[in-house]
Amino acid sequence: MKKPVLIISYYWPPAGGPGVQRWLKFAKYLPQIGYDVTVVVPENPDYPVLDESLLEEIPENINLIKVKIKEPSRMAGKLSLKRTKNLQRGILNKKASFIERAMVWLRGNFFIPDARIGWKHHVLKAVEPFLSEHRECTVITTGPPHSVHLIGRELKTLLPSIKWLADFRDPWTTIGYHKDLKLGKRAQKRHVDLEQEVLGAADLLIVTSPFTGKEFKLKTATPLQLITNGYDMKPNTRTRQPEGKFTLAHIGTLLSDRNPLLLWETLQELCRDSEDFTAHFQLQLAGNVSDEILESINNFQLEKYVDHKGYVSHDSSIELMFQAQALLLIEIDSEETKAIIPGKIFEYFASRRPIVAIGPRGADIELLLTDTHSGEYFNYQQKAALKKHINYLYDLYKTGRNYSNSNDLIERYHRSHLTQILAKTIEFVWE
Known part of the structure; x- marks a missing residue:
């Protein structure tokens, strides 16, 4: 029975x-x-x-x-559909209007x-x-x-x-x-x-x-x-590096509070320092991205390198992971986010592409990356190390050696x- x-x-x-x-x-x-x-x-x-x-x-x-x-949210959507959907997604505008601030206050104090x-x-x-x-x-x-x-x-x-x-x-x-x-x-x-x-x-x-x-x-x-x-997908079996540009891809939602200025500044310097890098570099964003993130990217003069795909289906997101030269994982630099393990990290594992993660010191995701040998983790004070590592991945890419991670340590997360x-x-x- x-x-x-x-x-x-x-x-x-x-x-x-x-x-x-x-x-x-x-x-x-x-x-x-x-x-x-x-x-x-x-x-x-x-x-x-x-x-x-x-x-x-x-x-x-x-x-x-x-x-x-x-x-x-349906009633609130009659006032502003875009604002309501953003609030549902967790995208809180720091330059919020009165209506947005009122909606947040009502949500927090009357719906408990x-x-x-x-x-x-x-x-x-x-x-x-x-x-x-x-x-x-x-x-x-x-x-x-x-x-x-x-x-x-x-x-x-x-x-x-x-x-x-x-x-x-x-x-x-x-x-x-x-x-x-x-x-x-x-x-x-x-x-x-x-x-x-x-x-x-x-x-x-x-x-x-x-x-x-x-x-x-x-x-x-x-x-x-x-x-x-x-993860429940078939792990990537393509051991050679993907064709195309040197694509750093972030798959998933990027909230305003998860704005990695450290990364944008690093990429700006890499583009400024090397014409060769700029000729091959692409920043790919797949998922809902806040206006503040896009504004920051523009402020660091990276907009011409951006491939912003918006929200894509789950199957499409997997294929984008497979095709990336490296996958970006961004977490907010705060004590509260040390416990957050984004669900996409496990599909990142199964994609077997190198992961470049940025977050607070002592976060759980750092332990996962170390245990699975799936990528490198940087806190927000490690700009020089981050820049050196992206340069290292680019050098591998240029010589066709940015291979997939083929170890079996990820199987425990199936x-x-x-x-x-x-x-x-x-x-x-x-x-």
Whole structure:
């Protein structure tokens, strides 16, 4: 008899971006190892980005419960669609208008913990038939949005016989953008209280980074399991360097706060110092990029080297990774971002192209790069070392020796392997 698992996730195809990939892939592999999977998703969500190609990846052997949701973003979008979509994507304009500032304040102080809080009551009602039939099942909630965890907390209260696992793809109260939400004291306290309730009530916590695991261990005695994100694509088998220009590619969203002035200045100097470099160099951006980032690139006189593709499908993003000479990974230089492991890093691994990462000292992504021998990591005080390394990659490129990384150390991050860890975690809570 298959073991029932109920997964509650706001992000689901056709949502684009990395947030949808994690539980879409777990839902793919869990049935293969003896689980009966049911996934609760919104019926009519207002996702900031869409990737219709992901609809084809929904497994046929799972059950879907689609639950209607009222999205405040739809109403806000009537005032300004572009501003609303940018806010949903996390792109906060530092030169924000009054309307933008008001929207951020309302989001932070009236929708706690987030704007999807109204979905909770609809989900609780929708899963009643399932839980009446499966009174001893595993319930998994995944956030952000962290309001989804409040559904799990309520279900655990109503039906103590279930086992509830709360999956944190990102931290809650320590995530970097919290300070940008203009939270009042009451809202700040409410976030802290809700986080503590969830951490204490869950049967087990799942985190995606060691740093978040250390944070939560200081806040609760609830058992905790690290399960990183991963990749599900066929790793790149092209061992020779790609043809074309010396392309440094950033795949994914680039927020205003993630503006790597250090990188732009370094590239400007490389272009100024060598006509040969400028003849071959290309900066490729694939994904949503804030206006401030583009303005900075222009200020450093790099605009003529930019290939800005905008948002691309998941399949297209993989091919761009394969074709790049090196892949850029940028994180904000702050204490809060040390715990952030962007989901794309694992597909970067599978692309086997050299990674050039920039972030704060002591970040978890530095350990991953070191363990997999997939690239080099630089903090924001290492401009000279960054410039030297990009020059090194360019020299390899010029001599046709910018080969792919062919080691097998990345296999531990394949989604099927990670699902085995998840299955053992589920077994643990039932022991």
